[in-house]
Amino acid sequence: MTDASHDPVYVTEVLIAEDIDAYLDQHQHKTMLRFITCGSVDDGKSTLIGRLLYDSKMIFEDQLASLESESKKVGTQGQEIDFALLVDGLAAEREQGITIDVAYRFFSTEKRKFIVADCPGHEQYTRNMVTGASTADLAVILIDARKGVLVQTRRHSFLCHLLGIRNIVLAVNKLDLVGYDQVVFDAIVAEYSAFAKEIGIAAFTAMPISGFKGDNIIAPSENTPWYTGPPLLTHLETVELDTTRDAARPFRMPVQWVNRPNLDFRGFSGLIATGSVKPGDAVRVLPSGKTSTVKSIVTFDGELDEARAGQSVTICLDDEIDCSRGNVLAPADNPPQSADQFEATIVWMDDEPLLPGRAYWLKLATQTVSATVHEPKYQVNVNNMEHLAAKTLELNAIGVANIATDRPIIFEPYEHHRQLGGFIFVDKLSNATIAAGMIHFALRRSQNVHWQALEVSREKHAILKNQKPAVLWFTGLSGAGKSTIANLVEKKLHRMNRHTFLLDGDNVRHGLNRDLGFTDADRVENIRRVGEVAKLMADAGLVVIAAFISPFRAEREMVRKMLPTGEFIEIYVDTPLSVAEARDVKGLYKKARAGDLSNFTGLDSPYEAPEAPELRIDTMRLSTEQAAEQIVA
Amino acid sequence: MTRPLTHLERLEAESIHIMREVVAETQNPVMLYSVGKDSAVMLHLARKAFFPSPPPFPLLHVDTTWKFQEMYKLRAKAAKDAGMELLVYQNLEAKERGINPFDHGSLHTDMWKTEGLKQALDKYGFDAAFGGARRDEEKSRAKERIFSFRTASHGWDPKNQRPELWNLYNARKSARVGERGESIRVFPISNWTELDIWQYIHLEGIEIVPLYFSAMRPTVERDGMLLMVDDERFRLNPGEVPVERSIRFRTLGCYPLTGAVESEAATLPAIIQEMLLTTTSERQGRTIDKDEGGAGMEVKKQQGYF
Ligand SMILES: Nc1nc2c(ncn2[C@@H]2O[C@H](COP(=O)(O)OP(=O)(O)O)[C@@H](O)[C@H]2O)c(=O)[nH]1
Numbered sequence: 001m002t003d004a005s006h007d008p009v010y011v012t013e014v015l016i017a018e019d020i021d022a023y024l025d026q027h028q029h030k031t032m033l034r035f036i037t038c039g040s041v042d043d044g045k046s047t048l049i050g051r052l053l054y055d056s057k058m059i060f061e062d063q064l065a066s067l068e069s070e071s072k073k074v075g076t077q078g079q080e081i082d083f084a085l086l087v088d089g090l091a092a093e094r095e096q097g098i099t100i101d102v103a104y105r106f107f108s109t110e111k112r113k114f115i116v117a118d119c120p121g122h123e124q125y126t127r128n129m130v131t132g133a134s135t136a137d138l139a140v141i142l143i144d145a146r147k148g149v150l151v152q153t154r155r156h157s158f159l160c161h162l163l164g165i166r167n168i169v170l171a172v173n174k175l176d177l178v179g180y181d182q183v184v185f186d187a188i189v190a191e192y193s194a195f196a197k198e199i200g201i202a203a204f205t206a207m208p209i210s211g212f213k214g215d216n217i218i219a220p221s222e223n224t225p226w227y228t229g230p231p232l233l234t235h236l237e238t239v240e241l242d243t244t245r246d247a248a249r250p251f252r253m254p255v256q257w258v259n260r261p262n263l264d265f266r267g268f269s270g271l272i273a274t275g276s277v278k279p280g281d282a283v284r285v286l287p288s289g290k291t292s293t294v295k296s297i298v299t300f301d302g303e304l305d306e307a308r309a310g311q312s313v314t315i316c317l318d319d320e321i322d323c324s325r326g327n328v329l330a331p332a333d334n335p336p337q338s339a340d341q342f343e344a345t346i347v348w349m350d351d352e353p354l355l356p357g358r359a360y361w362l363k364l365a366t367q368t369v370s371a372t373v374h375e376p377k378y379q380v381n382v383n384n385m386e387h388l389a390a391k392t393l394e395l396n397a398i399g400v401a402n403i404a405t406d407r408p409i410i411f412e413p414y415e416h417h418r419q420l421g422g423f424i425f426v427d428k429l430s431n432a433t434i435a436a437g438m439i440h441f442a443l444r445r446s447q448n449v450h451w452q453a454l455e456v457s458r459e460k461h462a463i464l465k466n467q468k469p470a471v472l473w474f475t476g477l478s479g480a481g482k483s484t485i486a487n488l489v490e491k492k493l494h495r496m497n498r499h500t501f502l503l504d505g506d507n508v509r510h511g512l513n514r515d516l517g518f519t520d521a522d523r524v525e526n527i528r529r530v531g532e533v534a535k536l537m538a539d540a541g542l543v544v545i546a547a548f549i550s551p552f553r554a555e556r557e558m559v560r561k562m563l564p565t566g567e568f569i570e571i572y573v574d575t576p577l578s579v580a581e582a583r584d585v586k587g588l589y590k591k592a593r594a595g596d597l598s599n600f601t602g603l604d605s606p607y608e609a610p611e612a613p614e615l616r617i618d619t620m621r622l623s624t625e626q627a628a629e630q631i632v633a
Numbered sequence: 634m635t636r637p638l639t640h641l642e643r644l645e646a647e648s649i650h651i652m653r654e655v656v657a658e659t660q661n662p663v664m665l666y667s668v669g670k671d672s673a674v675m676l677h678l679a680r681k682a683f684f685p686s687p688p689p690f691p692l693l694h695v696d697t698t699w700k701f702q703e704m705y706k707l708r709a710k711a712a713k714d715a716g717m718e719l720l721v722y723q724n725l726e727a728k729e730r731g732i733n734p735f736d737h738g739s740l741h742t743d744m745w746k747t748e749g750l751k752q753a754l755d756k757y758g759f760d761a762a763f764g765g766a767r768r769d770e771e772k773s774r775a776k777e778r779i780f781s782f783r784t785a786s787h788g789w790d791p792k793n794q795r796p797e798l799w800n801l802y803n804a805r806k807s808a809r810v811g812e813r814g815e816s817i818r819v820f821p822i823s824n825w826t827e828l829d830i831w832q833y834i835h836l837e838g839i840e841i842v843p844l845y846f847s848a849m850r851p852t853v854e855r856d857g858m859l860l861m862v863d864d865e866r867f868r869l870n871p872g873e874v875p876v877e878r879s880i881r882f883r884t885l886g887c888y889p890l891t892g893a894v895e896s897e898a899a900t901l902p903a904i905i906q907e908m909l910l911t912t913t914s915e916r917q918g919r920t921i922d923k924d925e926g927g928a929g930m931e932v933k934k935q936q937g938y939f
Pocket of ligand 1: 477478479482483504505506509518547548549550586588597598599600601605
């Protein structure tokens with residue numbers, strides 16, 4: 001190895017011991033780089049991270065002692081220290097010997113602090129890699145020099161590129177095992193270059209290293225005289241940061257919170273995503289489009305002359321204009337776009353697959369809206385980048401699809417703007433984060449389709465009919481008695497001079513929805529269309545009676561949200577499965593049991609009972625006549 | 634071109650962003666305040682995040698009655714300086730049963746801290762609680778999310794945590810009216826290291842408990858640990874006599890459970906210097922981790938300890 005006085009770690013230690021103030025001054029001015037390490041099992045990822053931590057004194061003696069004892073117990077390196085144990089965290093994983101999640105590690109050098117996202121290489125963990133890559137400025141892609149470019153290498157590179165990581169380091173590891181042979185290195189680099197070009201990676205930095213022996217990690221190695229580039233750590237210390245690039249772009253600040261301590265102060269708090277802002281700058285509030293001038297930039301440490309990307313601030317404006325959470329502040333002459341339909345790449349992260357048409361929460365920056373995904377245009381095979389036809393996306397699948405939001409959102413294409421182009425989907429019932437997405441562009445359609453203001457309002461329609469519009473929504477198992485009760489209800493209302501209309505599941509499937517089957521996705525679309533029709537009829541002033549199995553809670557909630565509060569009346573026709581099956585009016589249960597019908601609700605397709613319906617009809621206790629009476633009353 | 638932001642400036646901005654997200658997206662947040670150095674930094678960050686408003690949530694100290702006297706002194710002052718309400722919760726059952734660190738070993742932590750925390754969160758109906766845990770502290774924490782979900786019974790399921798992408802946090806949780814629902818623990822200083830914390834305290838002039846600085850204090854040595862005789866409740870073994878030593882603490886908990894280090898470091902730079910040149914990790918001073926072997930903290934977490 002090189003002599004100690006050149007060893008940066010040694011130099012730092014001397015500085016700490018001899019001049020702590022100088023050291024603190026140095027530490028205070030460090031910048032920060034976040035990176036991700038990717039590699040397949042046994043490529044030497046953990047060893048590399050372990051070495052970086054160890055060399056920068058991030059491992060204490062007690063940790064080292066427990067590491068040594070654990071290495072002997074469960075390690076895979078015989079008597080040697082198994083650095084993988086240092087970077088594996090949870091007990092269950094440790095027993096299984098696999099890393100299944102993203103772990104974050106910290107170390108620093110004289111110039112920078114580093115946060116390393118350590119991601120596993122298994123295929124089923126695409127979701128973890130995507131998570132780790134989403135915050136990284138740089139990716140270290142490890143290759144075992146003996147194995148060359150593997151399927152996993154391609155997959156990791158594709159994902160890093162997809163998540164917009166611009167700095168890619170190709171670390172050809174275990175070079176000691178191939179005799180530090182330049183020919184091996186060059187061949188791997190050539191193969192990778194061809195592949196990188198194919199998927200659109202414009203540039204990458206290749207390095208021959210040995211994490212185990214320490215070649216080209218903190219200092220240039222004597223074993224690779226043919227390599228003239230910097231060692232890994234030097235590269236990490238000097239590569240351009242994303243925040244530096246972000247600061248040079250147009251100003252954007254998503255508003256998180258309105259700060260109103262008293263009537264005299266109103267400030268808009270947020271983390272500046274890109275660009276910079278000064279008092280006196282003309283700004284525009286999106287989506288309202290109102291303009292004003294920055295009065296001051298307020299912080300706990302005093303007002304600022306300028307603030308830029310990466311800072312959390314509170315901005316006060318000259319005018320009293322409306323601005324709230326979810327709005328975006330931007331330069332008056334250079335605002336971002338707004339749209340409600342997009343094409344996007346979606347990474348599915350939940351066990352339950354994507355249901356095209358189902359409404360999910362979409363969170364982008366500080367905006368949360370309801371959104372639906374169309375059937376994917378294609379799915380990407382992450383191993384060879386091939387496009388596959390897809391009707392849905394399952395856990396760890398990546399696909400491209402159109403998305404529609406229920407109101408316009410402020411956005412930028414992801415490739416230009418991570419903060420205003422990246423979003424997550426949240427399931428409305430489980431509240432789980434089920435997918436991540438990256439906006440490509442807005443669909444033109446949304447800019448061209450406008451709402452026509454109608455002069456005869458829904459109120460006027462209702463007044464003329466002398467009634468309050470409503471949607472009586474009957475849900476329950478097939479054969480529960482929905483249609484029968486619904487019919488009786490309509491007859492009674494008709495006699496009472498009410499203007500009604502009955503939408504029946506069977507009938508609708510003969511016309512409007514005859515292109516739909518009984519898969520989960522089709523059932524969602526079935527209800528969405530019926531919901532839209534019911535809404536139009538309610539707008540026309542009618543009392544709509546809808547009788548549909550409508551097995552999923554999420555879709556019934558979707559219809560409820562389409563209508564003004566109080567107009568959706570959910571009526572749960574509660575008949576136990578055994579009873580409905582015994583009645584089997586249409587003979588469907590028999591067919592389904594015989595295997596002639598698939599996806600039959602209650603048998604091989606789920607029914608999610610309402611949790612808080614406006615009305616529950618117990619058909620075991622009430623006759624259909626009594627039930628109808630109760631509803632009309 | 635302007636200089637790039639330093640790592641501390643970025644960490645500060647990130648923590649502030651997280652705190653604001655929680656305030657914007659939850660109904661009833663609280664900040665857990667343990668009076669230690671990490672809590673001091675958290676409180677300082679909260680004041681920055683909402684300035685000129687005071688932080689729009691209370692501080693909660695889950696007290697064990699066995700903290701150092703100097704901690705109780707700073708607790709009241711810090712809350713007052715920040716203009717925040719301070720809630721102190723003590724587990725009544727632990728109090729009645731006289732649970733203490735001398736007689737009850739790990740039951741002491743279970744009842745006062747783990748149970749006490751659950752009871753306090755239930756009592757006030759908090760749906761989000763800020764905690765000062767850091768990922769560099771301990772292995773199992775390296776994978777902890779910034780928003781960590783707890784079931785209605787405060788359980789933590791390491792297999793079932795939400796992915797966190799970019800800086801988009803999902804704070805949605807199920808809570809039906811009148812029912813105890815899911816809650817979140819939020820760790821705004823996840824990405825800070827111990828060195829970052831000290832440096833920030835130094836740069837920002839944040840007030841911390843004087844016990845972090847060396848001074849002559851009465852001590853006894855037990856099982857290789859230096860314990861401070863903080864008040865008259867300390868039980869001396871036969872033959873034990875408190876000895877004045879120049880000591881300080883790297884971490885603060887219940888005084889009979891917290892080991893001191895012999896040190897001359899009486900200023901922040903000196904403390905940082907000592908920390909950087911030392912060879913044992915921070916949690917060594919606390920006895921909790923050693924409980925159940927390597928997986929100690931993880932088991933505690935599944936039970937609801939912070
Ligand atoms: N293959 C299949 N067909 C179904 C299923 N459920 C209903 N059907 C058919 O679709 C028709 C309309 O269904 P729907 O409107 O949802 O329910 P209903 O009006 O309450 O019986 C039924 O009468 C059946 O002919 C099912 O689960 N699988």
